[in-house]
Amino acid sequence: xxQVEQSPQSLxxxxxxxxxxxxxYTVSPxxxxxxxxxxxxxxxxxLTIMTFSENTxxxxxxxxxxxxxxxxSSLHITASQLSDSASYICVxxxxxxxxxxIFGPGTSLSVIP
Amino acid sequence: xxxxxxxxxxxxxxxxQEVTLRCKPISGHNSLFWYRQTMMRGLELLIYFNNNVxxxxxxxxxxxxSAKMPNASFSTLKIxxxxxxxxAVYFCASSLGEGRAQETQYFGPGTRLLVx
Numbered sequence: 001x002x003q004v005e006q007s008p009q010s011l012x013x014x015x016x017x018x019x020x021x022x023x024x025y026t027v028s029p030x031x032x033x034x035x036x037x038x039x040x041x042x043x044x045x046x047l048t049i050m051t052f053s054e055n056t057x058x059x060x061x062x063x064x065x066x067x068x069x070x071x072x073s074s075l076h077i078t079a080s081q082l083s084d085s086a087s088y089i090c091v092x093x094x095x096x097x098x099x100x101x102i103f104g105p106g107t108s109l110s111v112i113p
Numbered sequence: 114x115x116x117x118x119x120x121x122x123x124x125x126x127x128x129x130q131e132v133t134l135r136c137k138p139i140s141g142h143n144s145l146f147w148y149r150q151t152m153m154r155g156l157e158l159l160i161y162f163n164n165n166v167x168x169x170x171x172x173x174x175x176x177x178x179s180a181k182m183p184n185a186s187f188s189t190l191k192i193x194x195x196x197x198x199x200x201a202v203y204f205c206a207s208s209l210g211e212g213r214a215q216e217t218q219y220f221g222p223g224t225r226l227l228v229x
Binding site for chain 1: 117155156157158204206212213214215217218220221222223
């Protein structure tokens with residue numbers, strides 16, 4: 001069964017600290033993995049996307065990694081800011097005729113001063 | 114660019130009533146997606162269109178839900194009759210190409226629906 005799991009469910013960190021969010025998946029055949037940031041009351045915004053051959057992708061202070069062998073991804077946030085407080089959603093696509101998309105439950109991050 | 118536009122932003126209705134959600138995709142985008150988000154189930158893809166044609170509607174929960182895209186700049190998601198379990202945030206998104214997973218989707222602000 002195609003599934004995406006994320007951990008932790010929620011996280012609180014101090015401003016300026018780093019953090020890492022985890023995503024494990026059992027999607028097959030794998031097409032790509034995307035991380036979204038969703039601010040409260042708004043739609044998700046894409047941060048990074050990685051295909052099978054990519055193992056790291058950066059977007060400013062956000063760095064995503066992918067290990068296709070272990071079917072794990074992580075999103076590392078460096079020098080966190082208050083504006084990083086949001087839900088982070090891992091989305092994995094299966095290579096089908098029209099790319100089946102499986103969403104993770106998200107990790108809720110709170111950055112406090 | 115105004116981005117994806119959704120209306121209404123909030124809707125409160127009584128069980129059994131018809132609800133119509135509206136979406137205007139980004140101009141020039143060829144694919145449009147409808148999602149539902151709840152605390153229990155997270156984000157779920159309901160249906161997506163490419164060039165105004167429904168491609169995958171396997172996520173539509175039941176016959177009470179229907180979606181149309183009469184032209185490239187407008188889509189509706191209708192629930193008739195509505196039920197309390199339909200309460201959720203409904204997002205519309207659009208992308209430039211055929212709607213494949215590698216394309217970036219741009220989400221609207223969502224419609225928060227409450228069915229009493």
